[in-house]
Amino acid sequence: MKRVSWISLITLLLVIVLAGCSSQEEKMINHIDNIAKILTSNKDNPDKVGDELQQYVNENKDEIKQLGEDLDKKTKKMSKEEKKKYDEKWQPRLEKPMKKILEAATNQKLMTNPKVQQAMKDLGNILPL
Numbered sequence: 001m002k003r004v005s006w007i008s009l010i011t012l013l014l015v016i017v018l019a020g021c022s023s024q025e026e027k028m029i030n031h032i033d034n035i036a037k038i039l040t041s042n043k044d045n046p047d048k049v050g051d052e053l054q055q056y057v058n059e060n061k062d063e064i065k066q067l068g069e070d071l072d073k074k075t076k077k078m079s080k081e082e083k084k085k086y087d088e089k090w091q092p093r094l095e096k097p098m099k100k101i102l103e104a105a106t107n108q109k110l111m112t113n114p115k116v117q118q119a120m121k122d123l124g125n126i127l128p129l
Contacts, residue, residue: 028071036097046115053115053119
């Protein structure tokens, strides 16, 4: 069950990033990069990861929320051809951080840590669903 919610969150982040203007995309990609770094930086110390992730979410929640909402609206307005062009443009840039996030999602120490779970829940709550 918890893996499903991580994968849902990862998928949502990917969809959001693939829409919008360049500066909004870059800002969201930078957030995804930072989240990936936090999730993989101390994989043997889940409490530290949870604390760092919670701090990052708290400090950036307003911007992440606004970017998510703006990019979600733009995604819904895109034609199939526009979405295809965005995928082609942004997918290579997202591969490395998304790989790190997926790797972290399979780490049982992180998946079961209450601090990490709470930070991921808080992150999921600020993104449009």
